[in-house]
Amino acid sequence: MTVPTNYPYKEEAQLFIKIAQFFCVRLPQAIGNAAECLTKAALSTEIFKELSIRSNEELRKLGIARSEIPRVAAATSGLFLSIDGSSV
Numbered sequence: 030m031t032v033p034t035n036y037p038y039k040e041e042a043q044l045f046i047k048i049a050q051f052f053c054v055r056l057p058q059a060i061g062n063a064a065e066c067l068t069k070a071a072l073s074t075e076i077f078k079e080l081s082i083r084s085n086e087e088l089r090k091l092g093i094a095r096s097e098i099p100r101v102a103a104a105t106s107g108l109f110l111s112i113d114g115s116s117v
Contacts, residue, residue: 066108073106 036042080088080098088094093101103109 069107073102073108076105077102 077098080093080102083091085095088098100109
């Protein structure tokens, strides 16, 4: 008895597997990544607001120049670059 090498509906089955993989693996990962970025952006906004209302003297004591507040907020929240300028 010979083993068939060309199964009926093989292409359809492969397509179904790819669709299931998209909805079960790739789409949830993409949504999770987007949610993580939104969380970091919200945290960055809060840090920016908190630092912006401080006086220049308070910022100086923290070692932050007023012009660096956006970069510090983004780096502290995990967005973009770290505070020292290296990639995260």
